[in-house]
Amino acid sequence: MTAIRQGALKASRPDRVATLSLIAAAILASMPFWAGSDTLRTGVEMLCFLALAQLWNLLAGYGGLVSFGQQAFIGIGGYALVLFAYRLGLSPYLALPIGAALSALVAWPMSRLLFRLNGAYFAVGTWIMAECWRLIFANWSWLGGGSGISITATMRAIDPWWREALAFWIAGLAGIGAVVGLYALLRSRWGLALTALRDSEPASEAAGISVRRVKTWVYVAASGGAGLVGGLIFLTKLRLSPDAAVSINWSVMIVFIVVIGGIGTIEGPILGCILYFLLREYLADFGAAYMIAFGALAILVMLTTRGGLWGEIRSRWGIELFPVRRRLDG
Amino acid sequence: MLNLIDTLLQGVMLGGQYALMAVGLSLAFGVMRLVNVAHGDFIVLAAYLALICMTTLGLHPLAALIVVVPVMAIVGYGVQRLLLNRAVGRDIMPALLITFGLSVIIQNGLLEVFSADSRRLDAGGLTAAGLRLGDGLAVGWFPLITFGLAVAVIAGLEALFARSALGRAFRAVSDDQEIVQLMGYDNRHLYALAMALAFAVMAVAGVLFGIGTVFDPAFGPPQLLFAFEAVIIGGMGSLWGTLAGGVILGLAQAIGFRVDPGWGILFGHAVFLLILAVQPRGLIPKTRDA
Numbered sequence: 001m002t003a004i005r006q007g008a009l010k011a012s013r014p015d016r017v018a019t020l021s022l023i024a025a026a027i028l029a030s031m032p033f034w035a036g037s038d039t040l041r042t043g044v045e046m047l048c049f050l051a052l053a054q055l056w057n058l059l060a061g062y063g064g065l066v067s068f069g070q071q072a073f074i075g076i077g078g079y080a081l082v083l084f085a086y087r088l089g090l091s092p093y094l095a096l097p098i099g100a101a102l103s104a105l106v107a108w109p110m111s112r113l114l115f116r117l118n119g120a121y122f123a124v125g126t127w128i129m130a131e132c133w134r135l136i137f138a139n140w141s142w143l144g145g146g147s148g149i150s151i152t153a154t155m156r157a158i159d160p161w162w163r164e165a166l167a168f169w170i171a172g173l174a175g176i177g178a179v180v181g182l183y184a185l186l187r188s189r190w191g192l193a194l195t196a197l198r199d200s201e202p203a204s205e206a207a208g209i210s211v212r213r214v215k216t217w218v219y220v221a222a223s224g225g226a227g228l229v230g231g232l233i234f235l236t237k238l239r240l241s242p243d244a245a246v247s248i249n250w251s252v253m254i255v256f257i258v259v260i261g262g263i264g265t266i267e268g269p270i271l272g273c274i275l276y277f278l279l280r281e282y283l284a285d286f287g288a289a290y291m292i293a294f295g296a297l298a299i300l301v302m303l304t305t306r307g308g309l310w311g312e313i314r315s316r317w318g319i320e321l322f323p324v325r326r327r328l329d330g
Numbered sequence: 331m332l333n334l335i336d337t338l339l340q341g342v343m344l345g346g347q348y349a350l351m352a353v354g355l356s357l358a359f360g361v362m363r364l365v366n367v368a369h370g371d372f373i374v375l376a377a378y379l380a381l382i383c384m385t386t387l388g389l390h391p392l393a394a395l396i397v398v399v400p401v402m403a404i405v406g407y408g409v410q411r412l413l414l415n416r417a418v419g420r421d422i423m424p425a426l427l428i429t430f431g432l433s434v435i436i437q438n439g440l441l442e443v444f445s446a447d448s449r450r451l452d453a454g455g456l457t458a459a460g461l462r463l464g465d466g467l468a469v470g471w472f473p474l475i476t477f478g479l480a481v482a483v484i485a486g487l488e489a490l491f492a493r494s495a496l497g498r499a500f501r502a503v504s505d506d507q508e509i510v511q512l513m514g515y516d517n518r519h520l521y522a523l524a525m526a527l528a529f530a531v532m533a534v535a536g537v538l539f540g541i542g543t544v545f546d547p548a549f550g551p552p553q554l555l556f557a558f559e560a561v562i563i564g565g566m567g568s569l570w571g572t573l574a575g576g577v578i579l580g581l582a583q584a585i586g587f588r589v590d591p592g593w594g595i596l597f598g599h600a601v602f603l604l605i606l607a608v609q610p611r612g613l614i615p616k617t618r619d620a
Contacts, residue, residue, distance in 0.1 A: 116607075288439075
C-alpha cells in the first residue's frame with residue numbers, strides 16, 4: 001500500500017490566472033474613460049450577474065445549499081440604500097457595505113432555521129423566507145411600501161460621470177472579486193473542505209469537517225455578497241419596489257446561468273453569463289420566449305451532462321482556466 | 331365574538347383549499363422523496379385547461395373535471411416517466427432544478443398564450459350561495475364543498491395506501507426502491523403512477539381554485555409555497571397531517587388578514603417558521619428522512 005505523504009495532495013499550479021485577472025482588471029478599470037454610457041450600463045449589469053452567479057455557485061455547487069431565496073439579500077441590500085442613504089442621509093457608497101453587512105448579519109439566524117430543512121426542502125424554505133422579506137418591505141411605508149420608492153435624490157449631488165464610473169468600478173470589483181475570491185477559497189484549506197462537501201457530506205463529516213459550520217459560513221458569505229450586489233444594482237436603477245427587489249426572477253436568472261454554464265466549476269458561471277446576455281440580446285424581441293428557451297436548456301443540461309457547457313468543454317478538450325483540482329503526486 | 335367565529339370559520343375553509351392543493355405535493359414527497367417546484371404552476375395550468383374546456387365545449391367548470399383530471403394525470407405520468415425518473419437518485423439537485431425549469435416554462439408559456447389578464451372560472455350561482463348558520467353567520471357552499479372534497483380525497487388516498495395492492499407497492503417503493511425492484515415491480519412505472527395520481531388531485535385543486543379566486547399565469551409559485559407550508563406543518567408523508575397543516579395555515583392567514591389586510595400572508599409564513607423552529611418534523615410526522 002502506498003502511503004500518502006502529508007501535503008501530497010497539492011492544488012494544481014495557478015497557471016495564468018493571476019495574469020489573466022490582472023489584464024481583465026486593467027481593462028475594466030480603464031473602461032469608464034473610453035466606453036460609452038450604454039456599454040458601461042450593460043457592463044455593470046453583466047458584472048453584477050457574474051458576481052451573483054458565482055456566489056450562488058459557491059452556495060449550491062460547493063456548499064450543497066440549493067437556494068431559491070437569494071433575492072432576499074438583493075432586496076435587503078437595495079433597501080439598505082433607501083434606509084441609510086435616502087432616509088438617514090448617509091452617502092450611498094457607505095450604504096453599500098452596510099447593506100452587505102446587514103445581509104450577512106440576518107443570514108446567520110435565518111440559516112439556523114433553514115438548516116432544519118434538508119436538500120430540496122431547504123430550497124423551498126429559502127423561497128418562503130425571501131417572500132417574508134418582500135412582504136415586510138411592502139408593509140413598511142417609511143421605505144416606500146408596496147408601490148416602491150425613488151432614491152434619485154441621494155445621487156443628485158454626484159457628478160454623472162463619477163456616478164457611472166464608480167458604479168462600474170464597484171461592479172468590476174464585485175465581479176472579478178467573486179471569481180478570484182472563489183478561486184482563492186477553493187485553493188485554500190477551506191476549499192478542500194468545500195470540495196469534499198460537494199462530493200459527499202457523510203464522508204467529509206467522517207474526515208473531521210464540521211459540515212454545519214462550513215455550510216453556515218458559506219451561506220453567510222454568499223448572502224453578504226448578494227446584499228452588496230443588490231445594493232449596487234439599485235444604485236444604478238435608482239428606483240425600487242418590493243416586487244422588483246425581492247423577485248424570484250433574480251433566482252431564476254442566476255440558477256439558469258450557473259446550471260447551463262456548468263455548476264461546481266469557476267469557468268461555468270462566466271460562460272453562462274456571456275451566453276445569457278447574448279441570448280437576451282437576440283431573443284428579447286420574442287417576449288417570454290427566451291425564458292422558455294433558457295428553462296428548456298437548463299432541463300436539458302440536468303438530464304444529460306449535469307456539468308453544463310463548461311463540463312462538456314473540459315472533458316472534451318481538457319482545458320482548465322482556473323485550476324482548483326487537487327492531484328496526487330509523488 | 332361573532333367576528334372571531336366568522337374569521338375562524340373562514341380560516342378553516344381556506345385551510346381546506348390549501349390542503350386540497352397540498353395533497354399532490356405530499357404524495358410526491360411521501361412516495362418519491364421529490365419536491366416538485368412546478369407544483370403550483372401545474373395547478374394553475376389545470377385551471378387554464380378547464381378554461382379551454384369551458385370556452386370550446388361550453389362545459390360547466392365542474393363538468394370540465396371529466397376532461398381536465400385525466401389529461402393532467404397523463405401529463406403527470408409523462409413528466410415523471412420522461413423527465414424526473416432520469417433524475418432520481420441520491421443527488422437531489424437534478425430533480426429540483428428540472429422542476430424549477432418546468433415552472434418557468436409553464437409560467438411563460440401561459441403568459442404567451444393567455445396574456446397576463448386575470449381569469450376566473452364562472453360557475454354560475456355556485457360561488458354566491460351560502461349556508462346560514464345563525465344570526466349574521468354564514469358559510470359559502472363552495473368553500474364547504476372544497477373542504478368536503480379535501481377530506482374525501484385524503485380519506486380515499488389513505489384507503490388506497492392502506493388496502494390496495496397499488497398502495498402497498500407505493501409504500502414499499504417509498505421505503506426501499508431496490509427491494510421493490512427485486513420483488514418484481516417496475517419502480518419507474520410505480521413512480522409515474524404515483525405522479526399521475528398526484529396530478530389528478532392537483533387537477534381537482536386547480537379547477538376549484540379557479541372557481542373560487544381570480545388567477546393569472548404568475549399565480550403558481552404562491553400556491554407551491556402554501557402547499558409546501560401545509561405539508562411541512564402537518565409532517566411529511568402524512569396526508570391527515572397535511573389537512574391539519576392546511577387548516578393551521580388557513581387560520582393563521584385569516585387571523586392575519588383580520589388584523590391588517592397587508593399582514594395576512596406574512597402571518598401564515600410566520601406560523602410556518604414558528605412551527606419549523608419548535609417542531610421541525612411537523613405535527614404528525616410519518617417519514618423518517620426529510
